[in-house]
Amino acid sequence: MIATPAFSGRVLVTGAHGQLGRELSATCPEGVRLCVHDIDTLDITDAEAVARAVGRFAPEVIINAAAYTAVDKAQSDAERAQAVNAEAVAHLAQAAYVEGARLVQVSTDFVFDGQQGRPYRPEDAAAPLGVYGQTKYEGECAALDILGEQALIVRTAWVYSQYGQNFVKTMLRLMSEREHLGVVADQVGTPTWARGLAQALWQAVALKLSGRHHWTDAGVASWYDFALAIRDEALARGLLERSIPVHPLRTEDYPTPARRPSYSVLDKTATWAALGVTPVHWRESLRAMLAQLA
Numbered sequence: 001m002i003a004t005p006a007f008s009g010r011v012l013v014t015g016a017h018g019q020l021g022r023e024l025s026a027t028c029p030e031g032v033r034l035c036v037h038d039i040d041t042l043d044i045t046d047a048e049a050v051a052r053a054v055g056r057f058a059p060e061v062i063i064n065a066a067a068y069t070a071v072d073k074a075q076s077d078a079e080r081a082q083a084v085n086a087e088a089v090a091h092l093a094q095a096a097y098v099e100g101a102r103l104v105q106v107s108t109d110f111v112f113d114g115q116q117g118r119p120y121r122p123e124d125a126a127a128p129l130g131v132y133g134q135t136k137y138e139g140e141c142a143a144l145d146i147l148g149e150q151a152l153i154v155r156t157a158w159v160y161s162q163y164g165q166n167f168v169k170t171m172l173r174l175m176s177e178r179e180h181l182g183v184v185a186d187q188v189g190t191p192t193w194a195r196g197l198a199q200a201l202w203q204a205v206a207l208k209l210s211g212r213h214h215w216t217d218a219g220v221a222s223w224y225d226f227a228l229a230i231r232d233e234a235l236a237r238g239l240l241e242r243s244i245p246v247h248p249l250r251t252e253d254y255p256t257p258a259r260r261p262s263y264s265v266l267d268k269t270a271t272w273a274a275l276g277v278t279p280v281h282w283r284e285s286l287r288a289m290l291a292q293l294a
């Protein structure tokens with residue numbers, strides 16, 4: 001657990017009904033005046049609505065947890081993905097600039113192509129493989145271009161939580177329905193609990209971090225390793241009634257519309273030091289999330 005330093009001020013959160021948005025509300029430090037919006041009250045692609053909402057609340061900080069996160073669908077819905085992940089970030093940054101607010105923009109490991117043989121550092125060159133990664137990268141650049149030091153980019157990966165749809169919940173459902181399961185074993189990254197990410201963002205806000213940063217839980221896994229851990233930890237907590245065999249698959253055996261990086265581990269060394277936190281291994285976070293679910 002992270003000890004969040006004292007911070008009070010007005011913070012506007014977009015995408016409040018998403019995995020991260022909900023965890024930002026759940027972990028909001030005492031003293032922060034929070035104003036939360038999701039698409040039903042603020043569509044971030046509407047520049048005028050964004051300017052009005054920001055002008056009305058006059059936040060010190062905007063945390064953008066809204067995004068077009070359907071990685072495969074983005075390939076055939078590029079215009080919408082561009083509008084939400086890139087253009088809308090420019091609207092938020094513009095409104096933040098006018099109001100003198102800082103902007104926290106959350107981004108993704110999918111800005112990288114996965115061809116590098118070591119964990120990606122924040123300064124490594126982006127080379128997205130698909131529309132989602134490309135539009136998220138453009139969002140990063142828009143925030144930094146407009147706001148400079150007033151912008152913080154936090155790239156994360158493989159996010160799950162008790163809320164919404166994610167890999168953990170999909171695995172639990174499939175493992176209770178099927179007799180066996182195949183899961184991709186040649187894509188490697190780091191599972192990340194949205195709760196820990198939210199706490200890290202609050203810490204970053206309090207410390208006024210800026211520029212590009214990386215945040216995931218610690219350690220590495222393939223989707224296959226992650227699936228096995230979900231099965232075993234869920235069995236131990238009574239969330240599954242029986243164990244089913246899980247087989248490793250190659251990416252080519254499980255084709256998807258969007259290509260994904262084969263290795264997208266993020267180097268968090270600088271961010272952990274800046275935040276002064278002790279890294280938590282992804283399996284420990286998984287246990288904590290499943291305990292909540294149980």
Ligand SMILES: NC(=O)c1ccc[n+]([C@@H]2O[C@H](COP(=O)([O-])OP(=O)(O)OC[C@H]3O[C@@H](n4cnc5c(N)ncnc54)[C@H](OP(=O)(O)O)[C@@H]3O)[C@@H](O)[C@H]2O)c1
Nearest residue numbers: 015017018019020039043044066067069108156157158159
């Ligand atoms: N999930 C992951 O594995 C992952 C990995 C790396 C990075 N990230 C990044 O982490 C951040 C949080 O992701 P998450 O997993 O919490 O995403 P999420 O659960 O999909 O939540 C995104 C939220 O944004 C809302 N939204 C979509 N379009 C909007 C618009 N035009 N205006 C306002 N709200 C809008 C969505 O509403 P609807 O549901 O109604 O569309 C949803 O509530 C995102 O920046 C994402 O790119 C996520």
